[in-house]
Amino acid sequence: MFNALEIVTTVIVGVMVGVEFCVAVFVNPILDALPGDSAQRGRSHGARLLGAVMPFWYISSLVLVVAWWAVGRGEDGAGLVAAGGGLLLLSVLMSVLLLVPINNRSKEWTPGDRPADWKQQTRRWDRLHLVRVAVIVGAFALLVTALA
Numbered sequence: 194m195f196n197a198l199e200i201v202t203t204v205i206v207g208v209m210v211g212v213e214f215c216v217a218v219f220v221n222p223i224l225d226a227l228p229g230d231s232a233q234r235g236r237s238h239g240a241r242l243l244g245a246v247m248p249f250w251y252i253s254s255l256v257l258v259v260a261w262w263a264v265g266r267g268e269d270g271a272g273l274v275a276a277g278g279g280l281l282l283l284s285v286l287m288s289v290l291l292l293v294p295i296n297n298r299s300k301e302w303t304p305g306d307r308p309a310d311w312k313q314q315t316r317r318w319d320r321l322h323l324v325r326v327a328v329i330v331g332a333f334a335l336l337v338t339a340l341a
Contacts, residue, residue, distance in 0.1 A: 195264055202257040203336050206281070209250050210326075210333045216243070217326050221319060230304035236315065240300035244293075251288060255281045258336065270339030277335035284328045291321050 216239070224235040258278040265271055295318040302311060 198257070198261050198264060199340055202254070202261050203340060205250075205257060206254045206329075206333050206336055209254055210329050213322070213326050213329060217319070217322050233302060233304060233307065233311065237300055237302050240296045244296050244300055247288075251281070251285050255285060270341075273335045273339035277332040277339070280328050280332035280335065284325050284332065287321065287325050287328065292318060292325065295321075
């Protein structure tokens with residue numbers, strides 16, 4: 194049962210990392226290369242779609258890592274799991290305090306009703322998102338190392 198928890202947690206966190214990496218490195222640059230208002234429309238749609246899913250994904254990933262640590266406290270790698278959980282907690286705090294406010298604004302923007310500084314806000318979100326991606330990649334790496 195403990196092995197199943199380790200594997201399920203690692204897979205769920207890994208897929209989340211993959212999605213967030215893909216958004217940062219591929220999806221947003223592709224959207225930004227589209228003509229006219231397409232980039233802003235695509236980002237707004239993405240903000241609505243992923244904004245509805247990602248909070249559950251981040252919180253369940255953190256809960257699973259805490260469960261892994263709690264069940265396996267005496268096992269080898271427990272410190273790595275705790276450190277990975279700490280990084281996931283940091284990513285949740287970053288999300289709530291820094292990224293979600295921008296996301297919540299941007300999901301309502303339309304080409305006719307967006308603030309004058311929408312591009313600056315988008316670039317700020319992108320920079321913060323890259324930092325968050327680095328944090329969750331670190332968390333994932335710690336979890337994978339704990340399995341070894």
